[in-house]
Amino acid sequence: MQIIRTVLKKPAGNWREARRESARANVLTAAWELVREDGLAALSLRELARRAGITTPTLYAYFESKNAILDAMFAQAAQSFVELKASLPATDDPQEDLLTEARAFVTFCVSDVPRYQLLFQHSVPGFTPSPESYELAVSALAVTRELLARNGVRDPRHLDIWTAITVGLVGQQISNDPDGDRWTRLVEDVTRMFLAQYAGRGSTHSKGES
Amino acid sequence: MQIIRTVLKKPAGNWREARRESARANVLTAAWELVREDGLAALSLRELARRAGITTPTLYAYFESKNAILDAMFAQAAQSFVELKASLPATDDPQEDLLTEARAFVTFCVSDVPRYQLLFQHSVPGFTPSPESYELAVSALAVTRELLARNGVRDPRHLDIWTAITVGLVGQQISNDPDGDRWTRLVEDVTRMFLAQYAGRGSTHSKGES
DNA sequence: GTCTATAGGCGGATAGAC
DNA sequence: GTCTATCCGCCTATAGAC
Incomplete structure (x- = not known):
């Protein structure tokens, strides 16, 4: 029946x-x-x-409302972000993997500016994403955390520095050279700079400076 | 007369x-x-x-219009930015001076977010600043260029990296921790990282690192 | 110069016919 | 579910009295 x-x-x-x-x-x-x-x-x-x-x-x-549409868009953007992270190949070279991730992130952001703004800039006046969508976006950060850990970077402060650097490139690119590559082309340089300073000095590197 | x-x-x-x-x-x-x-x-x-x-x-x-008001506001913001740059003390330690400038810049931005958005993010839909106001804002970058030069940093790409790093801290602070100091407190670290990578390969580098 | 009054348009959202 | 018609509010900007 x-x-x-x-x-x-x-x-x-x-x-x-x-x-x-x-x-x-x-x-x-x-x-x-x-x-x-x-x-x-x-x-x-x-x-x-x-x-x-x-x-x-x-x-x-x-x-049911305009905000519901924005929330659905946010969820789609977060889903794309998660899929981007999942699609990253893992090699035996952590530094190369981090560079790959950085390139992918910057491309992801500058190739769809409104998506970037919705997802990472919280720039729509009356809109806050639903908690589950937001969690989805935040959880994708775990991939980056893992990638940094494999480079010997474990201090949360250094993770924050890494995210600041990458979104800094994105922000400058979008604001000051929207149709060019003046900042996106610098992703290798900044990754090298970051790794030179913070990478792999033993597995439990803490915040003392070298 | x-x-x-x-x-x-x-x-x-x-x-x-x-x-x-x-x-x-x-x-x-x-x-x-x-x-x-x-x-x-x-x-x-x-x-x-x-x-x-x-x-x-x-x-x-x-x-004469709303845009005229925004333009006057932009001009005031640019003027404040110029005055901030002019007020920076110059010591005999280029690294310390750069750090002072970075701190001042980050504080300038996060202490007045709409001013930062108007001045650096071009984020008001129908508005473009008048050329003279815009030039004022751009010319203030010359101070930073000079400061970097005194640290032996002369490659324009490295100036772009420097601006990306500083606005990256600002952007993350504003978007993800508007009432705290999670990113602003990292300004010393990122300045050291930047200088460690790019400082003093030029002619006028004075001090060794501390 | 400063006001009252209003034009003319776009915004989100809803009622009710079909 | 899809439409026509409409509500009400806010927006920039202007007309015209004083």
Whole structure:
């Protein structure tokens, strides 16, 4: 009986749900295109609906508010970030791995500025991501922590320095040379600088300076 | 002669102008208070007029548009930045001077986030600063260039690395620990790291490292 | 110069027909 | 679910009285 109900009812039941999810995905795709063209601040429900080929009230059939749309976008961005981290190859050279990660991070950020701003700059006035999405983004930092540990960098302060350096390159690139590579091309240099100072002086290097 | 002209002509002729300038200054003061409390995006002429104790049309007696107000604010911010640079003491220790400048810069930025965003992040949608104000801000970079040169750092790429590092600390501090000092306290460490990598390969390096 | 009043537009969100 | 029509608020900016 339950099986029959499942067979008979669930496919039909999931069919509508699948269509609904597909429609939501369409809206989000249009939203990303919009913010990539006009910036995060230009995201309005009118324009979003127009681009998605629907009307504003229909938008409310899929998302309960504008913040819900932003939250879904944040979740997608966080998911992409996690997948980026997971896709990084691990070799037997920790320094090379860290450099690979740095390059990947900088490219990830500058290739989609609104995504970077939403994910890392918390720059949308009335919006705070849902805790689970936020946790997803934060947990991706564990990969970096591990990568640094394999380079002998374990002091949390040095992790903070590393993140500051990488987002510093990204920020300068975005603000002052949005179409060039004036700062992104420096990622090898800063990685070498960082490793030269903090890498691998024994496995339990503490904060005393050398 | 110039003095006489100043004494005789300027007072009468400029009296109204001085009052006008004073009124403009009052508006700008209110504007800074507003954006410090509610963020750059919250700057509206209604609320600004309310805080300044006047009405919106009166605002237009002093500034021809909202962008004109933002431009005046940008000019003030750039001026403050120039004065900060000019106020830096020069000792006979280039490394110490660079550290002093870094500390001053980071404090300057995090102590007034909207000012930092207006000046360095170009983050107000329809606004571009006037060329002269922008030049003022850019020219202040010459002080940093000179400071780095005295440390034997002359490669423009290394200047870019230096700016990326400092704004990286600022950005992380603002985005992830707005009320603390998790990143600002790292300014000594990153300065040492930078100098250890790039200092003193030039001609005018004076002191050895401490 | 300063006000009241308002134009004209866009913002998010909702009611109710179909 | 999707639409038309609409509400209400805030925005920049202006007209016109005083």
